[in-house]
Amino acid sequence: MARSSTRMKWVSIFMLLLPHLAFTLTEDGLVPNGDFEQPPSNGFPNDAMVEPAGPTEIPNWKTNGNVELVESGQKQGALILVIPQGRHAVRLGNEAEIGQDLTVEKGSIYSVTFSAARTCAQLESLNVSVPPASQTIDLQTLYNVQGWDPYAVAFNAETDTIRLAFKNPGMEDDPTCGPIIDNIALKKMFTPDKPKDNAVLNGDFEEGPFMFKNTSLGVLLPTNLDEETSSLPGWTVESNRAMRYIDSDHYSVPQGKRAVELVSGKEGIISQMVETTPNKQYSLTFLLGHADDKCKQPLAVMAFAGDQAQNVHYTPNSNSTFQSENLNFTAKADRTRIAFYSVYYNTRSDDMTSLCGPVIDDVRVWFSGSTRIGVHRFGIAILALAWVLL
């Protein structure tokens, strides 16, 4: 009784604290006018009664070059422009740039989520920068049939005020053939503590980039060669092609609310360097499943741990959307690389175009020796207990 009332007291203290926690968390999300739905002082270009004299100003943003507010239904030649969210977005012409100054916490890692769509250029790319960091995202690969995708890139805030900028580095014959961007959000990354009995950091993928609740396309994670600056703390996307970060609101996720879908075949490698003790035996365990996104089977991953590699096929099972896998290895050094890629290039069976693949989650690396002793001891304890009870 006393214990339950103490628990109630703690629960009520926690409930009292909740609104304050939520207040701090509201910092994560859309940047000011990050969805470009805020009307310019002279109205949206298509609503204007008279042709505007100069380029339209975009509230909260500074622009450079041919930046245009575009609207859903708007055409470019025979092509209807893709607007990722709401009614408006911006299109960046040749070498055009859009940027915004933001106040952040110096020394923290931030991840920026944004949606991008291609228009008419063949080799479209987008440069995302927070000086001195800068990354060019390849928009050439269409990951899904809707024509746009959310992406996330991370950076380290070296100052309290940063300039977040998006630039089209292209030089096309048609200067308006540039990418469309929309839905720009920022999230301060938090690095989870290293679990006691697991050498993998963020092995359950629960900490990751900002995701919009109403967006069902997941978030693509392009290459991040620097493991310290990752939208997925602990993990590195080593390859040219992206991973898809998925949520349980829109996909099947084996554990918790988030997981990673390997959508780029052998060209999409995700890895982590984990701390190990040389000559000790370890187990790499993980959950392998499907995302419930009509992905055409077979699904399989190649799992690596040090010098061990194993090809694992997903076996469809009507009772579960995932299965548990294990790979044993002996550590050769004090750091061991674990990595995964998809063996096949999969597409959705309904549109035959959207990229998909196997899902991995709950990745763990542990001493296989010590675990066995633990299970053994537990067995003895059960036997002893049974003997006492009898």
Ligand SMILES: [Ca+2]
């Ligand atoms: Ca998870």
